[in-house]
Structures are given as structure tokens and as C-alpha cells.
Amino acid sequence: MAQIRGTAGYQLGNQNPFGGPGRDAATNDPSPLDAIREQTSKIEDILDTLAEPIRPYMPAIGRFLIVVTFLEDALRIITQWNDQLTYLRDYRHIPVGITHIFLIVNVIAMTASSLLVIVRKHSEYAVCGLLGVVVTQALGYGLIFDLNFFLRNLSVVGGLFMVLSDSWVRKKLAGAGLPQMDEKDMKMYVQLVGRVLLIFLFVGFVFAGEWSIWRVIVSVLGFGACIMVVVGFKAKFSAIMLVVILSIFNLLVNNFWTLHPHHPHKDFAKYDFFQILSIVGGLLLLINMGPGDISIDNKKKIY
Numbered sequence: 001m002a003q004i005r006g007t008a009g010y011q012l013g014n015q016n017p018f019g020g021p022g023r024d025a026a027t028n029d030p031s032p033l034d035a036i037r038e039q040t041s042k043i044e045d046i047l048d049t050l051a052e053p054i055r056p057y058m059p060a061i062g063r064f065l066i067v068v069t070f071l072e073d074a075l076r077i078i079t080q081w082n083d084q085l086t087y088l089r090d091y092r093h094i095p096v097g098i099t100h101i102f103l104i105v106n107v108i109a110m111t112a113s114s115l116l117v118i119v120r121k122h123s124e125y126a127v128c129g130l131l132g133v134v135v136t137q138a139l140g141y142g143l144i145f146d147l148n149f150f151l152r153n154l155s156v157v158g159g160l161f162m163v164l165s166d167s168w169v170r171k172k173l174a175g176a177g178l179p180q181m182d183e184k185d186m187k188m189y190v191q192l193v194g195r196v197l198l199i200f201l202f203v204g205f206v207f208a209g210e211w212s213i214w215r216v217i218v219s220v221l222g223f224g225a226c227i228m229v230v231v232g233f234k235a236k237f238s239a240i241m242l243v244v245i246l247s248i249f250n251l252l253v254n255n256f257w258t259l260h261p262h263h264p265h266k267d268f269a270k271y272d273f274f275q276i277l278s279i280v281g282g283l284l285l286l287i288n289m290g291p292g293d294i295s296i297d298n299k300k301k302i303y
Contacts (some may be wrong), residue, residue, distance in 0.1 A: 016177035048269070058288045062284030062285040063084075063105070063166070065280055066278050066285070067278075069156065069275050069278045070113070070114045071110065071113075071114050073274075074106070074107045077103055077106065085099050087141075088103075102140055106140075107214060109130070112126075113125075113126040113130045117130070117163055123163060123164060123166075124164065126291065128258050131157065134156060138153065138263075151203055154200040155275075155278070155279050156275070156278050158195070158198040158200065158279075161190050162198070162286060164194075165187050165302060166288075187292075191293075191294075192295075194296075195230065195291060196230050199230060203226075218246075221243050224243075225239075225241040225245070230293075232295020232296050236290060240283075243287070249276070250273055250276045250277070254273035256269035
């Protein structure tokens with residue numbers, strides 16, 4: 001923003017005629033946000049250099065991690081087929097024929113849609129298919145009023161929105177008799193929604209389960225990073241922090257592979273592990289794409 005300078009002969013340069021500091025001197029002190037931005041930018045530059053070899057593969061890795069929870073769920077249904085049927089019949093009181101159709105449709109939808117997301121083909125249809133799975137499973141398994149399930153699936157939906165945003169290219173969406181809307185504009189809002197929803201898995205796993213030293217550490221370190229992701233301030237740096245924090249937490253706490261096959265917490269740890277992988281995938285897409293137009297980082301570029 002251009003500064004207006006005095007033109008009178010007795011005002012030399014930017015000197016204040018009343019003897020105080022000049023205008024530039026008063027505005028040269030960086031704000032707290034500028035100070036944070038300067039320090040985190042240095043760290044980002046270092047991380048960008050280290051990540052350069054895998055940068056071309058980051059979108060593919062992110063997309064795979066986002067849908068890996070659906071692939072694991074499809075495999076779980078197949079390997080626990082009789083248990084799934086028994087639960088739906090005895091506890092959900094769903095008729096036998098419908099239980100079979102429900103499970104078959106879910107397995108096909110999750111597998112086919114996940115593969116389409118991974119290969120980046122027909123992503124709009126794939127995302128719609130997976131969104132349908134989230135809704136139907138919430139209703140079918142009676143989990144729609146489970147707060148933890150709700151928060152986790154909001155985050156999964158956020159990851160799917162990031163997939164959608166990543167897949168769109170500039171083209172015109174026009175309907176009969178309707179004004180045209182550039183898909184880039186739609187991407188801007190979808191990216192914002194995805195960015196906000198991503199953090200709900202973090203909120204869910206923080207407030208679910210027993211508190212431990214690891215959960216406290218992750219909560220304290222991750223809270224600030226989540227806020228920065230939501231408002232889009234140093235979002236890439238914050239997303240990198242969350243990826244590191246969640247990955248370490250996942251390996252140390254949700255290590256289901258070390259548990260006995262009949263351990264009562266094995267299935268939950270496995271479910272939690274793949275759910276956290278999904279948010280990590282969404283964060284990787286955020287790191288690759290940036291926070292989008294609706295963010296503090298982007299507004300700073302304008303000024």
C-alpha cells in the first residue's frame with residue numbers, strides 16, 4: 001500500500017515535523033503475525049528443500065491415505081461377514097435380505113470409489129459415492145448420534161472435499177438459463193470447507209478415549225496448528241506440524257499390529273489408525289495446494 005509523503009519544503013524525506021519518529025519508522029515494526037510468518041517461512045523453506053524429492057508424488061500419496069480407511073472398512077466387512085450380518089439383524093433389526101444388499105452395496109461403493117480417487121478418474125462421482133457410504137453407514141449402524149463418530153466423519157468428509165478441490169480444473173459450469181460460474185470460484189469455497197472440516201478428526205480423537213501423556217502432548221501442540229489451518233494463516237506450515245504430530249501419535253498409540261488378535265482394543269486401535277491416516281492424507285493435499293484464496297495467507301499477498 002503506497003505511502004503518501006508530504007510535499008512541503010520543510011518536510012525532508014519522511015521526517016516528522018513534530019520531532020517524533022517518521023511514518024515509515026512507525027510502521028516498520030513487524031506485527032506479531034509478521035514475526036511468526038517470518039520465522040515459519042524460514043522453516044518452510046528448509047522443509048520444502050527436504051521434501052523436494054517426494055513433492056511430485058505428494059498428491060497421489062494424499063489421495064491414497066484419504067481413502068485407505070474406506071478400503072480397510074471394505075476388507076473388514078468381507079473378513080467379518082457373518083459378524084456384520086448378525087449385528088445388523090439382531091441389534092439393528094434389519095431384515096435378512098436387506099442386510100446382504102446393504103453390505104454388498106457398501107463394499108462395492110467403497111472399493112470402486114476409492115480406486116477412482118486414487119487414479120484420479122471421475123473424482124466427482126467417486127466423492128459422491130464415498131459421501132453416500134458415510135451417510136448410509138451412519139444410518140445403518142445406528143451411529144448417527146454418536147458424537148465421536150460424527151466428528152471423525154466430518155473430518156473424512158473434509159478430506160473428500162480436498163480431493164474434489166484437487167481434481168477440478170478451470171472450466172465453465174453452465175446451466176440452462178443460469179449465470180455461469182467459474183469452477184475455480186467453486187474450488188475456492190470447497191477448499192475452504194475441506195480445510196475447516198479436516199480438523200474435526202483431531203477434535204474427536206482428543207476428547208475421546210482415556211487421557212494419557214501422549215494425548216495431552218498432541219492436544220497442546222495440535223490445538224494452535226488446527227486454528228492456524230482453519231483461518232489459513234501459515235496453513236502449510238501448520239499442516240506439516242499436524243502431519244508430524246498425528247503420524248507419531250498414530251505409530252506409538254494405535255499400534256494395533258503389536259496387539260494379540262483377540263485383544264479387546266485391537267479393532268478400535270486399527271479403526272483409529274486408518275481414520276488418522278485419512279486426515280493425514282487431507283493435510284498432505286493441503287500442503288500441496290496451499291490454503292486457497294479464502295485465507296489470511298492469500299490476503300497478505302494482496303496487500
